[in-house]
Amino acid sequence: MNDYIQSMIEWIEEHLTGTFSLDALSKYIGYSPYYCSFKFHQATGISMRRYVLLRKLYLSTENLAKGGKVIDIAIEYGYSSQEAYSRAFKSVFGVSPGELQINQRPVQSYAKLTLMQKGEGKNMNFKEEVKQLQNKKAELFDTDVLNIFNGQRMYDEFHSNKVMGNSDYVPFNEAMCVHPTSKRIFDDQFIQLRAEGHQSSVESYKKMVIEPLKPLFQNYYNYIVVWFGEDVFCQMNLLTVLAYLEQSNYKGKVFLNSFRDDEFKVNQTELLLGNYLDVYEEVFLHQQKPSFELLPVMYQAIELHLSMLxxxxxxxxxxxxxxxxxxxxxxxxxxxxxxxxxxxxxxxxxxxxxxxxx
Known part of the structure; x- marks a missing residue:
């Protein structure tokens, strides 16, 4: 059956511009519209119409980045009007197409689905990407910079090779997308709750999560660079780190280096602190949608995180x-x-x- 589902995906990918037709797809596949829709959802975990919506809107962000007119992009992707396209766009990304075009910010990639066996993960071929970053902002490679990485693997790779020059490196070894947390980040209650959630002792939790972060707690840096991917796991960790920086009254500059999970292509964005601690409380403590504007990539991740509850x-x-x-x-x-x-x-x-x- 996976062969049939993959055939559906291939057909959909060839017909993403214009108006999607489930009837046309069903005729191509040779099954009823209901059967195609049901089996697609069963095999992929997402409804076919939702998949089409997300793929169209994600691909349209590439058109926006190239300077295309919003009305032309709306028509290309089968929307009846610019307003209809803008409503759908904002429901997914949290900003309008025009806003994203004026102020380019990272969005969560929504790549073509494949049911074929995938490889062992992304290739950490980062040298060329980092070289480009250094050409743009050489100051982020100096001693007054702290790089915070999502997890041990990336930290080990960058730290062992001194990829970011003379700057400091720490990993954030957590999974904030699961288990309860506390209002004060990294205090005794936080540590106790997180350790219990992970079925770990407080001592083990401190050794795994807290001790590697000592440079963040003990030193002052003019720049902090946070390296986090686009998915829910990474973005919930990122939200926690940014909330902590606000909680500790950090006054330096913060840069997000976000990247796709299937390739190491970095999108660097300067972040302005101000509302992340409030968002942290809304999302983690009250399980509510944030009432503040966020980067589209974090907005999307929070939507998914809340749906998983x-x-x-x-x-x-x-x-x-x-x-x-x-x-x-x-x-x-x-x-x-x-x-x-x-x-x-x-x-x-x-x-x-x-x-x-x-």
Whole structure:
């Protein structure tokens, strides 16, 4: 059946401009519209119409970046008017097409789905990208700079090779997308709650998460560069770090180096602190949508994060439809099917156990 689903995806990709027709797709595939729609959702964890919407809107951001007229882009992607396109665009990215075109900011990539087996992850071929960054902002490679990386792997790669010159490096080894947290970030209550959520001792948690961050707690830096991907996992960690910087009254400059999960292409954006601590409380403590304007990539990630709090979320539905698969095989599929979440083995195993009541 995966061959049929992949055929649907290939057809959709060839017909993303103009008005999408489920009837035309069903005729091409040879199954009824209902069957195509049902099987697509079952195999991919997303409705076909939602997939088409996200792919069209993501591809349209590339047109906007090239300076295309909003009305022309709206017509190209099958919208009845510029207003209809703008409404759909803002519902996904949190800003209008015009706003994004004027002030280019990172958005969460929504790549073409593939049900084929994927490789072992992105190739950390970063030398050329970092060289370009250094040509743009050489000051971010000096001793008064702290680089904060999402996780140990990227930290090890950059630190061992001194990629960022004389600057300092720390990893943030957390998964803020799961488990409770506290209002004060990195205090005793935070550590206790996070350790309990991860089923870890306080001592182990401190060794894994808190101790590597000592340069952040003890030193002052004129610049902080945060290296975080586009997915939910990374963006929820990023939100926590930015909220902490506000909580600690950091006065220097902050730059986000965001990158896609399937390739190391860096998008550098200067961030202005001011509302991240409020957003942290809204999202993590009250499970509410933020009331402040955010980078589109973080806005999208928060939407997905909050959707995952629902009892019958898309991942749980997918797991229920795959009760014939082993835990190992199911985790591999979940990582492939839900790339925008960015969850790892541990997060998915926990959800599988919840669904299967193991």
């Amino acid at each position: 629902a009892e019958d979320n898309s991942v749980k539905k997918y797991i229920k439809n795959k009760d014939h698969l082993s835990e190992f095989e199911l985790v591999k599929q979940l990582i492939s099917v839900f790339p925008t979440l960015g969850y790892g083995d541990l997060q998915y195993i926990e959800i599988i156990k919840q669904v299967r009541k193991i």
